[in-house]
Amino acid sequence: MHGLVAFDWHVIWLRVFHPNGVFARALWVTIYVSIISQVAGVALGLIAALMRMSQFPPFRWLSAIYVWIFRGTPVLVQLFFIYTAFNLPIINLGIWTIPSEALTAIVALSINEGAYMREIIRAGIDSIDKGQMEAAKSLGMSYGQAMRRIILPQAARVIIPPLGNEFNNMMKTTSLAYTIGLYELFADAEQGYSQTFLSEYFIAVAFWYLVLTTAWTFVQAWIERRLAASERADDLTFREQLIAAWNPVNAWARGAR
Amino acid sequence: MSANGNGHFVSLKGVSKRFDNLEVLHGIDLDVDEHSVVCLIGASGSGKSTLLRCINLLEQVDAGTIVVDGQTITDGKVDVNRLRQKIGIVFQAYNLFPHMTVLQNLTLAPRKARGASRADALDRARALLHRIGLEEKADEFPDRLSGGQQQRVAIARALAMEPKLMLLDEITSALDPQLIGEVLELVRELAESGMTMIVATHEMSFAREVANKVCFLDAGVIGEEGTPKEILSAPREERTREFLARVLEGGRL
Numbered sequence: 001m002h003g004l005v006a007f008d009w010h011v012i013w014l015r016v017f018h019p020n021g022v023f024a025r026a027l028w029v030t031i032y033v034s035i036i037s038q039v040a041g042v043a044l045g046l047i048a049a050l051m052r053m054s055q056f057p058p059f060r061w062l063s064a065i066y067v068w069i070f071r072g073t074p075v076l077v078q079l080f081f082i083y084t085a086f087n088l089p090i091i092n093l094g095i096w097t098i099p100s101e102a103l104t105a106i107v108a109l110s111i112n113e114g115a116y117m118r119e120i121i122r123a124g125i126d127s128i129d130k131g132q133m134e135a136a137k138s139l140g141m142s143y144g145q146a147m148r149r150i151i152l153p154q155a156a157r158v159i160i161p162p163l164g165n166e167f168n169n170m171m172k173t174t175s176l177a178y179t180i181g182l183y184e185l186f187a188d189a190e191q192g193y194s195q196t197f198l199s200e201y202f203i204a205v206a207f208w209y210l211v212l213t214t215a216w217t218f219v220q221a222w223i224e225r226r227l228a229a230s231e232r233a234d235d236l237t238f239r240e241q242l243i244a245a246w247n248p249v250n251a252w253a254r255g256a257r
Numbered sequence: 258m259s260a261n262g263n264g265h266f267v268s269l270k271g272v273s274k275r276f277d278n279l280e281v282l283h284g285i286d287l288d289v290d291e292h293s294v295v296c297l298i299g300a301s302g303s304g305k306s307t308l309l310r311c312i313n314l315l316e317q318v319d320a321g322t323i324v325v326d327g328q329t330i331t332d333g334k335v336d337v338n339r340l341r342q343k344i345g346i347v348f349q350a351y352n353l354f355p356h357m358t359v360l361q362n363l364t365l366a367p368r369k370a371r372g373a374s375r376a377d378a379l380d381r382a383r384a385l386l387h388r389i390g391l392e393e394k395a396d397e398f399p400d401r402l403s404g405g406q407q408q409r410v411a412i413a414r415a416l417a418m419e420p421k422l423m424l425l426d427e428i429t430s431a432l433d434p435q436l437i438g439e440v441l442e443l444v445r446e447l448a449e450s451g452m453t454m455i456v457a458t459h460e461m462s463f464a465r466e467v468a469n470k471v472c473f474l475d476a477g478v479i480g481e482e483g484t485p486k487e488i489l490s491a492p493r494e495e496r497t498r499e500f501l502a503r504v505l506e507g508g509r510l
Contacts, residue, residue: 129350129352131348131350131352132352132354134315134348134352135348135352135353135354136354136366137315137338137341138313138315138341138344138345138346139341139342139365139366139370139414139415139418140338140339140341140342140366140370140371140418141338141365141366141369141370142338142370145369145370149365149369150354153356154355154356
């Protein structure tokens, strides 16, 4: 055990200000696994939400069972099941290779995330007055056209804020993939620790997770600001819209007022 | 002129509709000639809205047939989207698309549902906005418009599809009294231009002035129908008289 006096600031200094190539790779793995899993999770959630509203009962049952299972069991169990039951391939995209463990993590996290996103997307769609769908249909638009052009664009305002929180969670949850041997941020810290038994490695990695989630907070504020701005775009001059759209700090300040 | 519908543009035969245990329409027969205006009057809950919604298949009938423009629409074989393109409906709550400008509200369906070119849809939308006197609002979002303006835009949005039939579902009921006139004026112009319309309304003076036929709906059946004069000035049925007396008390005759 180290007391605070024996705290090895040097390790933290090195890990924060002099990241090496191995660390950079681990950071990159965390970022792309998070982004791909979230995007795929949103897609799965949308499909499940539409199935939930289907006229065809088996679709509704399937959607209900999906959410029941994947929200009702630990993501770690899901991850290990997919890891042990399927031998997922290495994806080689020329300059970018996705290792088997990363693909396994992406598959498990996407499916898990889809179950949560289904509820968020359904709540978003439910929040839109049913007169909107009727108006679109009565103009001769198909269900798909009405969804894409009328319902989902309006539902997005309700869906985006919780979606942002889900992504914040996702970036942290990717650390679980360390347990199936994926070399991501946490694995990199654990490796440092196992060679030195210095807990400071975990402080350093916590700092890097904070960097990711804080950066995302700004991006999210920017996106939400844009959505709000488009709602009353005519209140702002073109210059103000540009500032609101391109300056996250400015957008943040406006949001705080 | 087709054998279907016996030459009437819209023809309902024995139309019934129930929601769970509540029978909303019970054996409705109704004929509407081309270029004529039929007004449906009756208390709230008498089935006026449901009747209109059955005609553009927002609701499925449980029994009976509906023929529109020579086509039987209640046999389950009709292309619903194609049918709705020739039937415009305007709702009490306007239901404009709030995330789109007025102009986009008018051009979306013609472009996406009917495949009109962008230029054609824009031309038609601007012509319609000119007709309803809201050209200067083309790039505004609906929430910047008054209720009366929004409802006029909703009418224009339906007209942008060049419908052959318009269904108006109590389109002035949500409006402040001083905004009703501008909307009814537009409907009056439409009637004069020969648009076939079925209008559910509580505006009796409007019905008297514009309708070719007035139908009094009472608990899901047509209690009485005839010319506006017959129904509004000399109703034969006791129920009609009672209803009109109540409306008169409300000061809307």
